[in-house]
Amino acid sequence: MTRFCQIFSLLFFLLDSSVLLSQKTENLFLITLDGLRWQEVFSGADPHLISDPEYVNDSTLLKSRFWHEDPLERRKRLLPFFWNTILPKGQLYGNRFHGNKMDCSNIFWFSYPGYGEILSGYSDAQNIRSNAKNNNPNKTFLELLHQKRRYRGSVAAFASWDVFPYIINEERSKIPVNAGYRSAMGSNINKHEKLLNRLQNEMPQPWASVRHDVFTHHFAKQYIRRKHPRVVYIAYGETDDYAHDGRYDRYLSSAWQSSQFIEDLWSFVQKDPHYRNKTTFIITTDHGRGDHEKGEWKSHGSKVEGSSAIWLAVLGPDTPPLGEITKNQQLWQNQVAATCMKLLGEEFFPEKEAGPPINEVFIKKRTNKKR
Secondary structure (H helix, E strand, C coil): CCHHHHHHHHHHHHHHHCCCCCCCCCEEEEEEECCCCHHHHHHCCCCCCCCCCCCCCCHHHHHHHHCCCCHHHHHHHHCHHHHHHHHHHCEEECCHHHCEEEECCCCCCCHHHHHHHHHHCCCCCCCCCCCCCCCCCCCCHHHHHHCCHHHCCCEEEEECECCHHHHCCHHHHCCCEEECCCCCCCCCCCHHHHHHHHHHHHCCCCCCCECCHHHHHHHHHHHHHHHCCCEEEEEECHHHHHHHCCCHHHHHHHHHHHHHHHHHHHHHHHHCCCCCCCEEEEEECCCCCCCCHHHHHHCCCCCCCCCCECCEEEECCCCCCCEECCCCEEEEHHHHHHHHHHHCCCCCCCCCCCCCCCHHHCCCCCCCCCC
């Protein structure tokens, strides 16, 4: 990054910060649901897929859980926390039925490039073009925070996919990453973590590189309870793997369970004095998927139309309760990192040009305070 760009970024940050009043966010939880389509987020179960015997074992049971003729009711049944809590108290972006668009800026539309873009604020087509376990050459906003004294030892990541230690570059960043089939480590882990370690080793797992999200969730929650980190990244993965397997029933069930996990975390932080009324959640996905036609909902990538379409939700003390954003708008995945940094009131000096923060996320009131 040139010196000029650094100076420009600093001026932009200072000018933009002058409109923030009484910023309360001290802690940030970034949460991703791998490959969850915007269609399900904003209209619930797909009417073309929920009864298809190719993808659903028991359509009667599935419909009893997730079906309603009204798409607004369907989405509430699928993602209750999104539509019962985030809708009245936060913001949701990416409903393309209203022309509110959010897309990957990377050209690949699959996981490592998507997560790299979310976490660094820019795409890197030269170095990140596969899902191979190669250390990310780019510093994520998590690493930039962890380099600051006030965040050192207070940033952590938990993920179902075993590539995340490389995406976050655990070796260089020194951020602890519990991912894949890793156990909770350390001499002071509690009895719950010891039980999770045992169950994870004993329970059959359907995928070689992705564990069940229930372990990711509870490893994260126990660590949060025990160490109270300021910044936490949690990456749930089942939705993508069940979709690739062609199991629409399990894809929906996993999406619903993810909503329950997020609600559980929100309930926990709202009861904990360390986090209560001082914590913001940002929830998004790494990529979209194809449509129901030709079974393309199972796939994604640059050759599958719709795979760049993503969504984002925000809930926290500094975010106006605008609910579902329906205006015509184009947002990008590369804006997530800057939005996270600005929520924390931190300057953001990425190594390459990054997307700007999403302005609607923040309280926008001018003060009369002289600088």
